[in-house]
Amino acid sequence: MAAGGGAALMRTVLILGARAPVALDLARRFAAAGWRVIAADSTACGLSARSRAVAATLALPPPREQPLAWAAALAAGVREYAVELVIPTCEEAFYLARYRERLPDDVRVVVADFATMRRLHSKVDFIATARETGALVGVDVPATRRVHSLAEARDWAGGEPLVLKPEFSRFGVHVRLYPRGLPKEAPALPEGAWAAQRFHAGRELCSYAVADHGVLRACSAYRPAWRLGDSASFHFAPVELPAIRAFTAAFVARQRYTGQIGFDWIQAADGRLAVIECNPRATSGLHLFAACDPLPATLAGDHDGPVLVPGHRRAAMLGAMMATAGLMQALRSGRAREWWRDWRSADDVITRAGDRGPLAGSLHDLLAWRRQAKARGVGLRAAATGDIEFNGEALPS
Incomplete structure (x- = not known):
């Protein structure tokens, strides 16, 4: 056009x-x-x-x-x-x-600069980078180690609950969850570096933020309510947790970070948060900001006010995915009422009136x-x- x-x-x-x-x-x-x-x-x-x-x-x-x-x-x-x-x-x-x-x-x-981006993208190096910030604001950072074989992961875990994932991966692809410890029959790891991480049980959450030279400028968080298996989500329910914003602000300050950044979280039954990995790019939390929120000015470096947070509490969704994969999941699992509630509570990201x-x-x-x-x-x-x-x-x- x-x-x-x-x-x-x-x-x-x-x-x-x-x-x-x-x-x-x-x-x-x-x-x-x-x-x-x-x-x-x-x-x-x-x-x-x-x-x-x-x-x-x-x-x-x-x-x-x-x-x-x-x-x-x-x-x-x-x-x-x-x-x-x-x-x-x-x-x-x-x-x-x-x-x-x-x-x-x-x-x-x-x-951000390339060295910082690469370090945060690594599911091992990010954890080492985040540990001091987590201790500062009261967020857990799970023990994590780089491994190259199942035997190495088994020796390190010592029978404790474990997560295995490629060191560099996205959308939860190839993640293996072992909440009861690594079984003897677990398949061998493909070649390459993997992150072995202590398993934290709880509710999965995600966040999105914009920072400029270490100053947090915008922040949102959401629950991936509907997703493709254990992978990418297509319905994003907003949540408001001060600990997420506190960690994000402290982390970007320590890194002097500029750019978009997201974190994946586990919230335990007692409410305590653990940050498990970082996405130094845009994430779906961006969709939660209202149309009138000055996100463009924030990204352009023109907004110097308080930290921008979503101006409404509506969820967001990829409507076509929600209407197909989401509905099929709901019917198979007996969650039709939950699906209908979530459908009505969300705005479609893809289709807009006049566009x-x-x-x-x-x-x-x-x-x-x-x-x-x-x-x-x-x-x-x-x-x-x-x-x-x-x-x-x-x-x-």
Whole structure:
């Protein structure tokens, strides 16, 4: 879609990861705030591209396979569109951090330095980084160790409840929960580094925040009420826990962190919180802010007021997923009344009055990823995210 009249007078934001619902959400917020929005990605991105909020789209090479070409194309796009603000949403954030110096100095890039990003992405190194902050604010940080075999994990756990997960992973993929300890018949670990972590029982929670040079600027938290198995959620019920905000504020201050950041949490039956991993990028807690909340100004570095928190208590959801996978889960598990209550209490992230193109765009993206998955002999999730995943590897200069 071409930019409307007067676009030359607008400030321009480039939103990366246009395939993601959080990118679509940001595009609508920035457009409503008077910005010209450019959406960029290296795969099918009809979800955002078909939104009325997006003025133009930028096709990029896949950063995981062609990081230098990706960085060059990004820099060219920033100059072509006179971009003054770049916001990543998915794991392209790591590549953006690595190649930040390729962009003009006067462009604001909402991302931390690469060394910090990599450390926080590691499910082992993050725990070591978070331990002092947890002790300071009264949040538990579970004992965690890097292991390379099941025998090593077994020796370390000593029969205690255990979680095993790849050191660099996302969406809960390949996580193994052993609340009664590691059984003898547990399958061997695939090659690579894994995080062995003490198991904490309780309610799963997630959070989202924006920080600027160590100052917490925005914070939200939610319960993943409905999800695909043990993986990504599609219904986000807001929660308000002062301990989450206190930990986040203290953590970003200690790291002098700039950018978006999320944490995964376990809340025990007695209410005590444990922080179990970090996502140094956007998370679905972004959806909980009201349309009138100044999130664009916060991300642009223009909001200096108190910490921004969601201005309403409505839940958010991916409506199509809730109406299909969610409803099927509800009918199979006898939770139809709970599903109906949660459906009525949530706003759809994808479809908006006057901007329904993203729904068709999301179906286009899904079909494209299915074709890729079949051609490459991989699963749908790998086809949808494999081009941007970062697993701790060294990146070329």
